[in-house]
Amino acid sequence: MLVAFTVENWKSYHESTTLSMVADRSRRHADTLASPKYYKGLHILPIAAFYGGNAAGKTNLLDALRFVQEFVSHGYQDAMSIPVEPFVSGAEDDGTVSFSVQMLVEQPKGSFCPARGIQPELIYQLDFDVTRMGVTYESLSWYDSKQQAHTLYTRDEYGEVEFSDEMVAKLDEKTANLLGAIAVGTGPRRLFLTNAAGQGQRVFLPVYEWFQNVLRNASTSMKSARVTDFMDDAKYSEQFGRIMHALGTGVDRIELERIDVEALPQELQPVVQGLTSQIDGDAMMQFMGSDTRYGDPSIRIYTVQLQNGAPIVRRVQTYRNGKAFGLYRESSGTRRLLEILPVFFDLWLHANRVWTLDEVEREFHTDMTKELLQGFLDGCTADTRTQVLLSTHDLMLMDQDIFRKDEIIIVERNAAGESTLNAIGDYAGIRNDLDLRRSYLDGRFGGKPSIDSTEFKEAIDVCSEEK
Structure with a gap:
């Protein structure tokens, strides 16, 4: 499962912006929250619904996750330019985009486990900075039962990989030497994590496979085989x-x-x-x-x-x-329903997947979209590990009978073109019986399109005059 995702200098996200999938203390729909046994008191949301005006940055956030998934899974050849899209501003920009992914990863039996005892799942965090020319920073950490971070390795702008003492102590000499050789042979347009998995090294394989097999993207033009x-x-x-x-x-x-x-x-x-x-x-x-x-x-x-x-x-x-x-x-x-049904089969059957789904309601009636999502949420428990991150304009879904307050994320873009994220649960005084739709339309949460009615009417009048 995705625990948190941070992005900086990507498309409309200029400043460091974090999407947290950690639930707040609200008891609303608490039975749907995932609760890893190793991390006492941690509860993870099964869904996040992004609302906001057109061009607010909803798709840009999902695109960032898609890029990360593809980059970690494959990387790029050394002769290729990496297709990162930095925030465009009037100031000089070095083009460095930063990503941080914190995820709950299944630990198969026999796999390398950095924790003291064998754990069925652990939280890892992958951080990396990248330009169109290559990776300038990379690190991988894991979190213990007290949610304290432990670094496994770091990689600097020159491509030098340094393993932590804690990591070295857990490796046999042969594996340590092999990882060192793989680190030296990692090209600038590929992560060390990606290269290690590609070379058959199993130490970081559960983390790599999370990106390759668990994190999935369903685009609006999906033609699913x-x-x-x-x-x-x-x-x-x-x-x-x-x-x-x-x-x-x-x-x-x-x-x-x-x-x-x-x-x-x-x-x-x-x-x-x-x-x-x-x-x-x-x-x-x-x-x-x-x-x-x-x-x-x-x-x-x-x-x-x-x-x-x-x-x-x-x-x-x-x-x-x-x-x-x-x-x-x-x-x-x-036809759209047929294309998207395999995604919802994963959700309804609670496969170990994290799906990103842009414009979930496109070409669907509200009742159909609600039924599709409710079929997923009704099956979520403390032991399920399925998530969906979706963007939508359907205000009929902005309902506390469907979503928790912290599952509704408002995306807003300011006058400088910078996108921000704010969960409704972060606002004070949000009662469980509050009409969220009415409050949103009244502008309480922001995220509404910035429409100048006077200018729009004048533009229409000009068109009429020209005709």
Whole structure:
């Protein structure tokens, strides 16, 4: 789980800004809070909902997490420029962007454990500074049961890695020498953590795998291959249909329907041939395309697999009242729901995931969005380790019957273009029966779009005059 995330000099975040997922003392929805046994008294929020005007910085914050996930997982080749986006101001800027991620990490049996006894999970903190040219600072720490930080290693602007005495004392000579060699061979555009995991060193593997496997991003343009992966399983395909029907889409069944390769539009047949050469074993690959033969630009989802060396093509098909209807004929909201269902399956099944989800309500009715999120929150307990960080403009969700006060984050951008974060729980005098929507619209929490009605009316009048 994400415990805290700090970013500085990234896009609209100029000053050091921290998102804390540590719950306050409120007892509202306390049964949904994660409570690691090793850290007595620590409770972690399962959800954070970001509100604010357009261009306030909600997406920028989620983009920062996406960048961190990709950079830690892969890094960049030495000849490539790192795609960091520093805050743009009139002053000279050195272009250094700083990130700090504090996370609760599962410790698999047999893995390196810096704590005295074997613990099933520990809190780690990864800090790094990066420019377009390379990493200028990196450190990894862990937290003990009293939430005191212990440094494992640091890396300076020259690429020199120094291991703490505490860390060295826990390593055998062979491992220590190997880590030293990996440190020397780490390029400027890659973290030492990333290189160590890539070289097969298992000491920091649980931390690396948290970034690679746990932290996930679902963009607004997501075309998830996991949709067809799920649908290839009859159990999940049936479940998809039941969920979509229950949510009022009119779809009562959805499945992968086999079609002849020759029946595909002419322009898609080379796509199938190209994918066929890439398929390994019984793997399934997904592609998308439209049927322009009939002037239909609507996108269809197809899959390709091999059977006895020949390609088997199927397409996603929806059914209404027992009859084939076609995904391409469904509303944009229904198609969006299908794309995003694998994310919510992770949430409902409480997989060990931290999902970031931008504009969760896009193309959804409020009731549908509420049902999707409530299905997740209803299953959260002290022992679950699933989270979702989402941005939204849907004020009907700003409800204390759904969220805790500290789970609602107001994002605001000042006149200098700098974004800030403020949890509603940080404001004094917020009663449990307070109408948060009314208070937000009245401007109590900030985060409203800065609209100049007089200027807007004048602009409209000018347009009318020109016409």
